[in-house]
Amino acid sequence: MSRRPVYVLLGAGVAGHFAADALRQAGFDGQVLLIGAEPVRPYDRPALSKGILQGTKEPQAIVFQPEEFYREREIDLLLGRAAVAFDPAARRVVLDSGESVSYDRLLIATGANPIRPRLPGIDLPGVHVLRSLADAEALRAGLLAAERVLVIGAGFIGSEVAASARALGREVILLDLLPAPMSRVLGPELAAVYADLHRAHGVDLRMGRGVAQLRGRDRVEEAVLDDGTRLDCDLVVLGVGVRPAVDLATAAGLAVDDGILVDEHCATSAPGVYAAGDVATWWHPALGRRIRVEHFDNAGEQGAAAGRAMAGQPEPYAPVPSFWTDQYDTTLQYYGYPVPWDQVVLRGDAAAFSVTAFYLAEGRIVAAAMLNRPKEHRSARRLVAAGAAVDPAVLANPDTDLRALSRQFAAG
Amino acid sequence: MAGPTDDYVRVMPAAEVAEEEIYEFEVDGELRILTRVGDEIFACDGICTHEYAEMSEGEIEDHVIYCPLHGSGFDLRTGAVTSLPAVTPLPVYDVKIVDGEVYVSRAPRGGGEA
Numbered sequence: 356m357s358r359r360p361v362y363v364l365l366g367a368g369v370a371g372h373f374a375a376d377a378l379r380q381a382g383f384d385g386q387v388l389l390i391g392a393e394p395v396r397p398y399d400r401p402a403l404s405k406g407i408l409q410g411t412k413e414p415q416a417i418v419f420q421p422e423e424f425y426r427e428r429e430i431d432l433l434l435g436r437a438a439v440a441f442d443p444a445a446r447r448v449v450l451d452s453g454e455s456v457s458y459d460r461l462l463i464a465t466g467a468n469p470i471r472p473r474l475p476g477i478d479l480p481g482v483h484v485l486r487s488l489a490d491a492e493a494l495r496a497g498l499l500a501a502e503r504v505l506v507i508g509a510g511f512i513g514s515e516v517a518a519s520a521r522a523l524g525r526e527v528i529l530l531d532l533l534p535a536p537m538s539r540v541l542g543p544e545l546a547a548v549y550a551d552l553h554r555a556h557g558v559d560l561r562m563g564r565g566v567a568q569l570r571g572r573d574r575v576e577e578a579v580l581d582d583g584t585r586l587d588c589d590l591v592v593l594g595v596g597v598r599p600a601v602d603l604a605t606a607a608g609l610a611v612d613d614g615i616l617v618d619e620h621c622a623t624s625a626p627g628v629y630a631a632g633d634v635a636t637w638w639h640p641a642l643g644r645r646i647r648v649e650h651f652d653n654a655g656e657q658g659a660a661a662g663r664a665m666a667g668q669p670e671p672y673a674p675v676p677s678f679w680t681d682q683y684d685t686t687l688q689y690y691g692y693p694v695p696w697d698q699v700v701l702r703g704d705a706a707a708f709s710v711t712a713f714y715l716a717e718g719r720i721v722a723a724a725m726l727n728r729p730k731e732h733r734s735a736r737r738l739v740a741a742g743a744a745v746d747p748a749v750l751a752n753p754d755t756d757l758r759a760l761s762r763q764f765a766a767g
Numbered sequence: 768m769a770g771p772t773d774d775y776v777r778v779m780p781a782a783e784v785a786e787e788e789i790y791e792f793e794v795d796g797e798l799r800i801l802t803r804v805g806d807e808i809f810a811c812d813g814i815c816t817h818e819y820a821e822m823s824e825g826e827i828e829d830h831v832i833y834c835p836l837h838g839s840g841f842d843l844r845t846g847a848v849t850s851l852p853a854v855t856p857l858p859v860y861d862v863k864i865v866d867g868e869v870y871v872s873r874a875p876r877g878g879g880e881a
Contacts, residue, residue: 373851399852406818419854655851679837686836729835733826 360385362665363448365438365603366464367391369400369651370632370658372419376463379428387430388456389740390448392437392516396420400536401651403491404515405681408498410523414488415638420467426457435571438465441607443625458532460627460665461613463604464658465595465650476569482591484513486624495649497637498523499767505578507566509536511680513594514549518619518682521556528586531562537680540689549682552708556683561586561663597649599634612636621661639692641673646693650678663692675740688729690736691722700747703728711735718744737761775863775870784808784869788833791823794873798823799860801869802843804830808862809843810871816841816855832857846876 362378364371375389391397399417406412425432433450440449448456466605469484483494491743494516498504504520506513509531517529533539535546536553553560565581569591578586599614610616610624616644621629621637632654636647648657652713653676660672671745677690685708696714703710703726713733719742723735734757738745741764749755770877778792778801790801791813798867811832813822820836827833831840831849839853846859858875 397805401852475774677838688838729824730826732835732838733828733833 360459361457362387362460362462363458363584364389364460364462365441365448365631366466366600367397367432367434368464368466368632369395369654370464370466370661371462372397374464374631374660374662374665375425376428377428377646377659378666379430379744381403381663381666381668382443383662383666385459387428388433388458389430390433390436390438390450390456391423392435393489394435396422396425396432396434398488399651403488404485404512405519407491408495408516408519408737410495414492417488438603441603443609443628443681444609446627447707450716458627461629462621462630462658462661462665462713463630464632464636464661465603465624465634466654466655467599469593469721470596470598470685471593473523474566474568476491476571476575477496477593479569479574479575481575481589482569482593484593486597492595494592499526501525501590503588504528504592505530505586506592506594507531507578507592508596509533509560509562510539510594510596511537511678513592514553515680516592516594517558518555521558521683526559527557528559528588529582530564530566532563534561534562536562541724542696542699542712542714544701544712545726546727548708548710552683552685553686590732591698597633599636599647601634604630604634612645616645619673620642620664621657621672622664628664631657633650634700637672637675640671642694644694644695646676648676648693650676652677675736677736685727686729687724687726688732689724690732690739691724692739693720696721698747700750702731702751702753713738713745713747713750715747720745720750722736731757734758734761737764774874775844775861775872778810778869778871781808781864781867781869786840787827789823789825791821792871796869799871800860801871802827802832804843808869810860810862811841811843811846812858812875815839817853817856822857839844871872 396418401424402417402666437449438448503526506517514536517527520527524647536549538546568580601611604615605611615630617635617637619640626635633649696716698715700713709727711728712724720738738761743764800813801810815834819838824835825833826870840850841857846856861872
């Protein structure tokens with residue numbers, strides 16, 4: 356009698372959850388072991404910076420599925436456990452409990468860890484990062500007790516935390532080395548709209564500035580900026596990016612370049628080992644290059660793609676990446692490839708925070724971002740998927756029927 | 768067997784339901800929506816299962832309704848999730864046309880909430 360194969364999923368975040376679900380949907384009937392470092396079932400991580408911080412959502416409301424979901428599908432959850440070593444030749448993982456787990460196939464979906472810059476005072480109490488539910492609960496408690504919050508880094512996490520802290524009535528300083536929030540991804544034109552949005556909600560924006568040190572006696576009390584400015588603050592949030600959690604893979608000799616290198620079927624350089632989500636740098640067959648994406652949609656979809664590939668049903672993973680960000684009463688939806696663009700075309704009314712940005716490279720649309728323009732999501736996505744070459748004046752013209760325009764291009 | 772007015776509510780004349788336009792209505796205080804794709808009229812819950820958003824502000828493409836907030840997709844025929852971030856299906860309702868009027872069932876179809 357043949358032994359039942361064991362598929363181990365390391366990381367019970369978004370990618371791990373959807374991989375486990377996809378394995379069963381694809382008919383895999385061996386053992387599925389989903390191992391997560393956090394002591395909580397897989398959950399909707401984007402809710403941490405918004406609903407959880409603001410207190411409009413309870414932790415039990417953001418888990419994807421009840422326990423029965425996993426029981427019914429015979430997905431074994433091992434929570435509060437992390438892998439500390441991994442031997443691809445022996446097909447074995449060692450956990451922090453000392454336990455050794457053998458696998459036939461392995462998915463690495465260990466995500467990413469927040470970067471803590473080497474700054475004097477960085478380890479003072481009152482300095483927070485946000486990645487896990489525990490981080491979010493600690494930050495919420497901190498915010499409730501705080502008066503003046505300094506958010507270092509105006510990327511997506513930093514900007515959302517700033518908005519949530521304002522929703523809680525806290526004074527907020529939002530600081531970044533770049534000239535406007537989220538400008539690396541959204542470009543200066545749309546980032547400027549977000550600068551206006553944060554100012555309109557009372558945030559003290561300090562753009563083009565860095566922090567030299569954090570100071571305080573027993574906990575953080577002030578920040579000294581790179582120009583010598585001193586800012587009082589009783590809570591600091593670091594939102595300066597993440598590093599993919601590749602240490603195990605690197606130590607085991609897998610090919611790693613930024614993230615763990617995988618092909619379009621989520622397969623790593625080691626036999627039977629896959630990777631998906633924030634930790635994976637993947638070959639996008641339509642794009643013809645490697646990318647790494649740190650967003651929910653990719654984690655879920657790539658996790659599912661990895662699950663299907665592990666179950667013996669590989670399909671090339673070639674999505675139009677997407678993400679959203681919700682700040683104050685606005686929502687932004689983004690579809691597109693993380694590639695350089697040479698032109699940004701705005702459509703709509705930026706002053707009213709209702710605007711769509713099209714990103715063009717050599718005349719072709721490579722991405723689109725819709726701020727409070729829900730009726731343009733699908734049309735813009737079609738234009739991105741088709742790599743449509745459209746006259747910028749036509750895109751900007753409010754009388755252009757985007758839906759009709761986008762349907763002229765073959766769906767991608 | 769109860770008549771159409773017991774288990775079903777009358778919504779609007781079928782002839783007025785335009786292709787891929789979304790019509791919002793209320794049943795027992797809950798938002799529902801109605802739309803047409805080709806010759807078929809579909810009805811489902813009016814609020815996304817992921818976060819609060821009115822599906823009437825969304826868009827229809829290839830039998831899928833997309834949430835205006837985060838782009839979750841649901842198959843109008845079954846309610847099944849076709850794109851993240853939603854994980855819970857959108858309840859769908861039976862539709863019938865009687866004397867040119869669209870009637871929608873009060874209770875969701877069984878499969879929609881599976």
